[in-house]
Amino acid sequence: MDTTTPLSSEEPFIQDLKPPVPTSLLLLDIVAGGALCLALFIELPLERSSAIEVVMGILVTVPHMARRIAPKSVIVLTLVGAAGLLAGGITPGVALAASGLLSFYTIVRQLNRGAAWAAGGSVVILFPVAGWFTGVGIMSPFVLLGTAMVCVLTLLANLHLSRAEIEEMRADGLGTLREQAAMAERARIAREMHDIVAHSVSKIAVQAETAPYTLDGLDDRAKQEFAEIAAGARTTLTEMRRLLGVLRADVTTAPETAPQPGLARLPELVERHEGTADLDVVGEAVPVPQAVDVSAYRIVQEALTNARVHAPGARVSIELAYRPDLLVLRIADDGPGPSGETSNGHGLVGMRERALALGGWFNAGPGPSGGFLIQAGLPLE
Template sequence: MEAPPWCATLDGVRGRTLVVDAMLAGALAFIGVLGTWGAGQRPSGFKAVDGVAIGLAVVAALSLSVRRLWPLVTLTVVTLATSTYLALGYPYGPILLSFLVAVYTVARHLPLRRAAIASGAALLVLLVHLLIWSGPGLIGLIPGSAWVVVPFAVGTTMKLNRENADRARAELARKYADEERLRVAQEVHDVVGHGLSAINMQAEVALHLAERKPEQAQAALVAISRTSREALDELRVTLRLVRSAGEARAPLPGLARLDDLVQRMSETGVRVHLEVTGEKRALPTAIDLAVYRVVQESLTNVLRHAGTAPAVVRLGFEPEVVTVEVADAGTERPARFEEGHGLAGMRERVTALGGSVTAGPVAGGGFRVLARLPLT
């Protein structure tokens, strides 16, 4: 429900801000008493300061204690008190500081159109004293207007800066959320895509051997059961990373589970040969996961496009770079091919870590993926 036009919304008005405003009001009230009394010591031409003058200065100052809770009410009270003070002929004094703060608050916390109308009305009421006292006459419009124009401009500028900062933060949060959704989508794609491809291949083997070699068909069904269970477990870990923050997390897959991945592929009929060059060592978590996902997605593509063609996985550990190469000896593919979601996600994952990926058909048949990831 929209807030009434005479007050601001209560959102963001907390006890701390009310305490700060109360302290400001108290300080201005103290300054108002001393300053107004001191202003009465000026040369003649103004009405002598008395209890009414001091009372009006105190009322204007204390009304600022709720300035962010009820900006328009505060501006109305301060304007009436200040205009009455000036209309009675008292000397200019600290009461104008309260008026300045009230105009700033309206410009800072209310919509621009409403704040402009309220400030314009306050200016007209404030200048009434120029019609009562001959004093400065129309020349007094200039300094009188400044007490509205300056705080209004400052308040509006502060509000626009705050809104721009809020929009920038919201845009940044939206960007981070989109990046996180993309990361989760890539993880789910890698897990589900690999699992379903392996299950599909094993299911075809089981159907083909069901009547002629039931014992081999049963082995394929056992492999389907194990592959689906492992894929579900890994999917649960990935989803748990999204739901939990700061909780104990199950370890993500990495090179420690590469032998299990090769074993699962072998059960589908794809012979995978693993070669390691250089001194094998522990990798940073993000790189370890990226290397595993590159191998997983590449072998999944072997299942999808090369059938049971043999594949080789080469890991190279260099001082500052780790390389991953996956090549198969499948049928020859066109030199120009369309990059799917798997390869695109793999490229984004590796590029985000400062690495590079090259992928394409090999002369004479087969397909090759080569990824290089820096360790620094």
């Protein structure tokens, strides 16, 4: 059983937090911001710069040191710094252009893929326009290099966004798998409880039905009470089987109009089995209730599937024994014996449920001479 405890009220918030930025990337950003600041003030000597230009120069470069921690604030500060320098008549140099490209990359990293491509395309168009307005020239190396760098940065940003989307989809998939596992566990517990309660309710029904014959001196009113108890117990068993069908969402049922197979099709089923299988009928075959007819076929079908999966090549012997009030199924193989998967598989659970749902019994385990043995008794009344 899965022992994973549910999340507390604080834990979902903790899981939603972004993972910490690696120290190596933080150091890289610090170096990049410092280098841009140094390069800018080499191009723009401090002794010839006003206080406002110095402040704007710091704003346009130094904030890049924290672009992975607070990208939106960095974008605002660097754009303000760049606007201040350009408004003061500073001619864009390599450092200012590099800062602009880094700001552009930081911006597109915050967008979705479509918006990132749109932003990149817009900037690519703006570069030649800016070159024409400033007189630098549309085909100048500065414009061509800037355009190429914007294209490269847009591509890199989209690759990052694609990887982030894949990781998000993977995380969503893992979350869905966890939910499915939890639902499967709940359904398994429900099946176990169904077996326990069904046995008790079935016992109540049997005792209520047999009480008028085993207890002397019962009046008609008492007999009627026992009959109502038995009917209520049978109704409860029916409703429990319906509830179990709802909980077991992983079972695909056939359409209502599909014909249900029965004992008459067992020879065909045995013939289709991939391996050696024998079918023996003990006693005189008599008509059986439809529920027993279908359940007996399904139990044999699932037993053959188990043998094919867990004991390939083994010989399977199937025996159908008709007794006055019981149909007994015995399916044995001469394989290596049960494994953990065989003993606890979904197929055995389904067979057991079918037998118990009809008020019968079911046993599965190692055979007396080896291999695996499945036995089930289905009442005919």
